[in-house]
């Protein structure tokens with residue numbers, strides 16, 4: 488794949504969970520089955536957007552968004568050019584729609600697909616209306632100092648383009664920014680807010696776009712009307728997310744789209760076409776069963792042989808040590824004992840070099856033998872090979888080689 492589209496939080500999470508699912512969603516664009524909880528969340532988000540947007544637009548520090556979701560002005564513009572004085576009637580409170588208007592908006596934006604039954608849909612609709620009533624009362628009593636709503640933001644971090652739509656940005660009493668994301672899920676904890684990658688990504692986006700500091704990150708649990716407010720992420724935490732974003736982009740660029748089965752398979756729409764779950768056709772079943780049984784038998788025999796060979800090799804090493812002899816003659820073969828050296832590379836030492844040189848895709852699980860092969864590869868720049876070499880060490884161990892029946896082998900062959 489050439490260029491990688493800007494990575495959103497949803498795309499990042501989808502790829503991290505399962506690269507194949509990401510491909511089916513974002514490249515093949517296969518539709519997902521509508522689900523009631525997604526529809527419920529979309530409906531609440533849309534109603535809140537219409538409630539809060541007029542307040543944000545009237546704020547002296549507001550961002551103005553043009554159709555298409557592009558940022559027209561930034562906070563920096565407001566800092567450089569002081570805003571016109573607000574008319575006496577302006578202010579957050581003056582712009583708030585009343586409850587009836589809010590419920591009218593809610594009815595208009597309600598998404599009714601994906602519910603289990605008309606009763607299920609009605610139950611959810613009534614729940615949303617009740618939550619909006621309570622939220623409206625809180626909102627009216629103490630309007631937030633919102634400065635942006637449903638804000639589309641883009642940024643580039645270490646060559647990775649990221650994109651996000653931030654539910655709400657408030658100005659804090661100290662003049663910094665608070666990033667909020669509404670959640671309509673049933674359960675939500677402080678730990679979720681503390682570890683949310685989504686909030687970390689939004690902090691990155693906001694910091695890249697505005698000159699003001701992010702002072703708080705909040706998941707707003709709408710079912711309990713509770714703001715789960717946390718400190719902004721540390722430099723290390725932001726760096727950790729950047730590294731994982733980079734790994735995802737590397738995987739996408741390298742066309743790595745293997746299925747990664749896990750707990751999310753239960754709610755995946757693509758099980759019928761996923762190689763991990765697709766059923767063997769009936770006509771092929773017998774043949775496949777025979778092959779599987781034969782393979783399992785051979786694996787068991789192979790494991791038994793491997794253990795036996797290790798035991799015999801260990802006896803040969805002991806005899807060789809005891810007699811001080813390295814050439815051990817048999818009846819039809821000869822075993823030689825040789826000291827062989829091989830490279831050992833500590834993963835944490837070579838990881839940054841491989842990352843910087845874009846060589847990670849060639850080294851699965853940071854295997855030392857694979858890193859050693861890079862040292863022989865003339866296409867790898869000399870300074871990279873030198874740097875890798877300086878981080879590894881050579882270790883020696885005894886190996887057995889044998890000659891017999893016209894073939895020379897080592898004990899490592901097996």
Ligand code: SF4
Pocket residue numbers: 505507508746747748749751752755756757758761762763764
């Ligand atoms: S069923 Fe599981 S492994 Fe297969 S595509 Fe879906 S999430 Fe990935």
